[in-house]
Amino acid sequence: MGKSLEYLDIAVKGWMHDARIKMLAALDEDLDVWTKSGRNDLVTNIDKEIEKFYIENIRLLYPDANIIGEESFTKADLNVDGLTWFVDPIDGTMNFVKQHSHFASMIAVYENGKGIRGYIYDVIEDKLYWGGPDIGVFCNDVRMKEPSNDTLRNGLIGIGAPYLIHNFCNLQVVALASSGTRMYGSAGIQIIHVIEGKCVGYVSYLRPWDFAAGKILAEVLGLSVKMIDGAPLNMLVSSDVLVATKNAQRDIAKLIKKS
Ligand code: IPD
Ligand code: CA
Ligand code: CA
Ligand code: CA
Secondary structure (H helix, E strand, C coil), X not given: CCCCHHHHHHHHHHHHHHHHHHHHHHCCCCCCEEECCCCCCEEEHHHHHHHHHHHHHHHHHCCCCEEEECCCCCHHHCCCCCEEEEEEEEECHHHHXXXXXXXXXXXXXXXXXXXXXXXXXXXXXXXXXXXXXXXXXXXXXXXXXXXXXXXXXXXXXXXXXXHHHCCHHHHHHHHHHCCEEECCCCHHHHHHHHHCCCCCEEEEEECHHHHHHHHHHHHHCCCEEEECCCCCCCCCCCEEEEEECHHHHHHHHHHCCCC
8 A cells, every 4th residue: 555554543533533523622612513414414504614625635645546435426436446545524413503512523444455554533422443454453642452342131222213213133132132332423422332332233324424434443443333134334335333242143143033
C-alpha cells in the first residue's frame, strides 16, 4: 500500500478528531435533515459534509484508493481489489438528530479484501477504538484485552429492533435465552459494547460500511463475526450480521431458525 500503517493511523486519527469537532459544533445548530428510503432512514447535511471531508483527505494521500462511502458510493466503487476504504460518516444518524448522543463515525481499510485497519469513534464519549491484525486493538491509547468468552445465558445481546419485533430467525427465543436485550440504534456503538465485553453479541441487518470496521476490531479480539447462519461475510453485500463471543455464537446457532 506504499505508505506505512503508522502514517495511515496518524492521518486517520487526525481526520476523525477534526470530524468530531464539526459534529459537536453541528449539534448546536439547525440541521438540514432529509429522508432516504423512508421516514426512519435519515441523512443530514453533516453526514454529507463529513463524508466529503474524509473522502477528500483519503484521495489526497491515496489517490488510487477505492472508497465505498455510505452517502456517495456508486456501483463502480463496489469492489475490494487493492486498497479499499469503507466510510460511514455518522453511524446512528437518527440518534445524532434525536438524541445528540449514541452515534459513531467509522472508517475501515481493507487490502485485497483483508482488513488492515478499523476505526470506530464514539463521538460523545471521545473514545476512538482502532487497530488491526498487526498491532491489536486500542481504545484511545490503551490496549484492549480480549473480552471473556461468555455464553448467551450469561450475557446481554444487542438486537436490531425490526429483527426482534418480527422474530426474524427465532431471535425472540435468543433474546429470552440471554441475560437481557439491548438496542442503541448504532451498529458502531453496539459493536463497541461487544468488544468491550459489555454484551456477548450483536445481531442486525447491516451494510458493508456498518460492519467493515467492527469486523476487523472484533476478530482481532477473538470474537466471531459472521452471518447469522454462520456463513462468512461478503464485504460487498448487506447481510444479517452476528458479532459475538465464540460461546454465544455457538449458543445462538442452536436456537436460530431460517426465516
Ligand atoms: C444504521 C445504524 C442502525 C442499524 C442500521 C444502520 P446509519 O446506520 O447503525 O443501528 O440498525 O442498519 O443503517 O444509517 O445511521 O449510518
Ligand atoms: Ca444512513
Ligand atoms: Ca451506519
Ligand atoms: Ca451513516
